[in-house]
Amino acid sequence: MASGPPKRAAQSGGDTLTHPGARPDDSAGMVRRFRIELVEGPAKGAVWDSSADRCSIGSSEGNDLVVADATVSRFHCEIRIDDAGARVRDLRSHNGTVVDGVHVIEALLRTGSLIRLGKTVARFEFGTEHNRLPLWEEARFGALSGASAAMRAVFALLSRSAERDVTVLLEGETGTGKSQAARSIHERSARRDRPFVVVDCGAIHGNLIESELFGHAKGAFTGAGEQRIGAFEEASGGTIFLDEIGELPLDLQPKLLRALEAREIRRLGTNTPRSVDVRVIAATHRDLRAEVNAGRFRADLYFRIAVVRIPMPPLRQRPEDIPALLDDLLASLHATPDEAATLRDPRVIARMTRAAWPGNVRELRNYVEQYLVFRAPPPVSELAPVSAPPPVDASVPYAQARDRVLSDFERRYFEALLRAHDGKVSRAAAAAGLDRRYLYRLLHRHGLGPERDPEA
């Protein structure tokens, strides 16, 4: 244990924003305080007190708790508090995260838990008081709806980000509303009358992205018949939304970094720099800190982009939002009163609130649409519950039982994945972190599609 009075480490712990739209008067948005004390390792004695709901720990600047220890990864792990308690998640660190002697990817923490990161050991402790997250007053922000504290905290951050030209990184699983959030920032910003240009870095073939972003001169490459301006120039005076930024090839990352730092670009095949006035919003379904640890994403670009990070919570963590989302969807899809009544049946809603929704709000939307198209009671029984343990059949050999469960999981996973991505295999592959050709093979194995990409 640390001896003497504890030293105080740099404190940040996230944005403690105050805003006219933020509501300071109820118990929603209250998160338990926690403290981390380094009890072993070179930085022994440092103490960090939370001021928000999470704390990232690592050796790189940009973490909430920076630990000067070479055995700690740049972004080692993150602790987060929610209604279920406190959990630590390893960010694919080199030496791993060990909680009370057990190597973990993710684990619940209790007061007194010891977290080993390389040679450093941190002691976690709950406080007795609470921090208050600023919450948006309304259950709607632009096209996004959500009455949960988690979404209202997001809305408060989006609103605050809209006021300034700060670069924003939206993080979240597929279908959590990242694109809508980016649009709503733009629409509430001073740039709202200028263009909002979207570049999906995951959908454009590697060697075309550079021209897509920066444009090209006539004859810059085979097929470049005419000169073309890129998304940065097109967005002039407005906002560029770099969707799936985590898919940007490593060799292009320094070029994007230069564009963001110098605010100037060069069209492919020219040497003339052109200054650009754009606000940048990026989104990713990956944890870019883990990508930095794995060497797939440049740390300097990460810092340039993640000036304000806004995590979009998955639907399964805010089931209380489902009834209002359902109402929104029924209205936007022009459901008849009878159709709406069937889906608003308390038993159907109860089932929906227990489902895992890997495709989040997009999957919910597809689900409602399917019901409206087929005019049949929705197969709620097919929604995978959040934590249904697979049945175990001990009468068959172990290997066979395991293969059966895995195969069943794969089929249900790929069905849900395709549903979440409107059957678009490229997007599904990007979201699942799979090679597209490999995904085609897996889909074929489960009778869900052709063996090969018909367009390849």
Ligand SMILES: Nc1ncnc2c1ncn2[C@@H]1O[C@H](COP(=O)(O)OP(=O)(O)OP(=O)(O)O)[C@@H](O)[C@H]1O
């Ligand atoms: N909170 C919400 N309220 C209302 N609609 C939502 C909400 N979140 C998402 N949606 C709807 O769900 C669909 C998917 O949202 P969006 O495209 O913004 O998600 P995304 O996180 O950008 O997904 P991806 O990463 O796959 O591109 C859209 O139809 C969007 O309008």
